[in-house]
Amino acid sequence: MTDGTDTGPALYPAFRAVALAVPGARALVGYDGTEATYADLLAGVDAAVGELAARLGPRDVLGLAVDDPFTFLSLYLAAARLGLVTVLLDSRLSAPERTHHAARFDVSWLALDRQPASGRGGFTLRETDDAEHHRARAATGYAPGDWVVHCTSGSTGEPKGIVMSQAAIAARVRLWGGELELTPADVVLCPLPLAHCHGIDVLTLPTLLAGASVVFARPGRLTGRGLARRIEDSAVTLMSGLPVLYQLLTDAQQVPPSWARSLRTVISGSAPLGPDLQERFHQRFGVPLRQVYGLSEIGVICFDKAHTGHGSIGTPIAGVEWRLAPAPDGTGGEDLHELHVRGPALARGYYRDPEASAEMFEDGWLRTRDLVRADPGGWYVRGRLSGFINVAGHKVGPLEIEAALRGCPGVLDSAVVGVPDPEQTERVAALLVTDDRFDLAEVRRLLAERLLSPQLPQRYAYVPAIPRTPLGKTDYTAVRRIMHAQEGSSQ
Template sequence: MRDPVEWPTRDLLTHRVQTTPERTAMVDADAGAQSTYRELDARADDVAATLATSVDTPDGTVATLVDTRPAVGPLLFGAMRVGATLAPLNVTLDAESLSAQLDTLDADLLVCERATEELATRVADCPVVSLDNPTTDAVQALETASAAVEPVEVHRDATQLVLFTSGTTSDPKGVRLTVGNLVASATASAFRLGVAPADRWLVCLPTYHMGGLAPFVRSTLYGSTVVVQREFDPSETARVLSEFDVTGVSLVPTTLRRLLDAGWRPDDALRFVLLGGGPASPELLHRCRERGVPACPTYGMTETASQIATALPETASEYEGTVGQPLVCTDVTVVADGDPVSPGERGELVVDGPTVTPGYLDDDRTEDAFGPHGFHTGDVGYRDEDGRLWVVGRVDDRIVTGGENVDAGAVADAIRACPGVEDAAVVGLPDEEWGQRVAALVVGAVDSETVRDHCRSKLASHEVPKTVRVTTSLPRTASGTVDRDAVRERLES
């Protein structure tokens, strides 16, 4: 008698296609086309065959410079099929930032598309292949396989994804996520949100972030359908939600607000709006209740393969500002001065459990990030007697704007490099549309627009300060450090 299988022995898509090959796996919302799991499996085989001839597999690294599109699914499962690590890169970053991240990865192959082909050839020091017909000899086409690929054995501790949490040039921080992390996250999410056979999860967020990638893993594990829209647009996304009977969608507060501003009201099919990437304001959640939008505020991060805690709509309504209890098998400890604190007391949120990354690409960063209670998130919050969490800020003042993380120190460094600038302090200010906006107080013989123009040439678009004020000096504490509260007051006044 064979031993029972307690863990996937091959990539998730291989198991799924053996179970429900004719079930709809993916919908291309822009083209209106649908793919079964059998068809998705064949496309993943094509990718796997190319990777097997282009990369030392298993254990090779494939970077991608691909925006949100259905091809992300075959890329992910094709890499898993041959044991390669997939590293999706942010297509909005500048060439210098991407080069730094590729150097950190030591990538064996870079996959691009037509829109990123020119950028890919500038930043890559490895072979480049394109999902589309290439326009230059420096890029090869992702060829169609002539034979199926035998899937390698899957190990739960194998690194499947590397995602970067920062877009800064000099300090890329790559998070390693294992197959075990991804499966544990999908399982825990199912326990909180539920799973129905007819579920359809809309992806309209960037797939170089975990929030955009997670539905591909989850839908394949569940045997449900992922609906892919290449770019969020309020009116088009409202149409897609209705036309394709979407039951769940991942959004950030900015995109949800834009949907509501466009007059959107959900259909009966919609079961949840997973709302992450930044704090959801009471005003936004009130509007959701008025419109019948099943908003589920969630707290998560790349280092935990997405969700840490999620509040169901009734919880969010009764306990204003909460992100709910931690997901199953996820432990959150509130720590101050190295010790756990009592309910109601504030401290840093420290997370442990099977969704937590084994670490960064940089071993020193990994050592600094973990302690006796688990992974130190850098977020400040508190919990109540029943374990519900509230997140109130950052230990290091990281700014979250429109679902994107911004390192305030990196932005300040970029501003200081602007001619005429003597010093700068960068903080996040509350913003109705973006959750937070990047704001800078600058000292020097310079004007605000010059500073912003300089930042546009050095930083990703979401890192460029929306508010810049020039002053004669930065407010400082008695010890000489910048008084960040006073900086915020000056910028808000």
């Protein structure tokens, strides 16, 4: 097990110290409302330690594909105690997808929810096919100190594994927890999967190590009214989620501002937050909506703690070193730079993917591949290098166009991509969700006032809802498919 040098105690000792100090305090509330104290969770962790130690050896890699929060955390912290390399898998993966991920990351044992669930869920351990082969590969693929692997999809859809030490996880939790200023009196809402960095590193671990309570809401099954009721009933003081979550709340009918009276901090992250939604949320509920920016490779990078607003990501948090590299030619004006960061929370690279590692990790720095405008009062992300649209040599970022579209009457949501154009490399194409107020001529007039000529969409198509990933991010691959299918009917 890694020793967490310069980051404070490693995760299990840190959690155990909190649990022994406040054993009767509420640690978590599950999806169904079942509560668990710190003593309950510590007992669950220690029981999982015993079961994992009895079945897994030092050459094994654990695939954690569990949905129930109590069970997930019991296994996660048990793996921390034992120093087992642990791959966090989305519990919603199909069996073939789970098999593919297990083979990709040399998982020899899978932890799954017990079916049917009983009590606080429980788990089963299943040895994978070709487990001995995976053990042999893991021995050369993983390095000493490797502990957790976060799975993320690349541009081809092939999963990449972000490999982190326990020291790196402890550092990101400590640094971000300091920004949140959590106390044992806080109640934190987690509406994201624990297999995702936002769910485990940004929300759950800082809460537990502060002796506070975390309330879980099942991702993908939320309505605005139901979410508001859960926040009000649980007296939630801090919440964080994707912009689509705040769209649900803002658009929900008959949701009074009183649901937000217990909240002291509301955060949006994991996808760009449009200034229009940020302002509408604040106006309707009276609570500032602050944006956080980070990558799974290093955790939180920037936080708009002072609430600059207007889509700002704030400035880098303590413990994150940064540098602004020149933007590639054609990707914007002199005020745009590619952001590079480093610090104790940085991952070591991607599992068995030297090309992707070389592209993102450079001499101890992480190349975010994001272009930012670093104003003194707050920074702004203007797009990812891979997402820029080449319009006759002009590199156009879609985020600014999407924000401008959402600010037009009748446009409820938008997604912007580049589509092939034989005359100028690519055209800007906009996929819109609209209502009765929408008038294309008026939208074009407003965009002409707000955007430069190369940024103006040349194709429009319409859908009832923008396609999203299971996490809630815009699914740009699906957007491109829709634009291609509607080629003949677009305006």
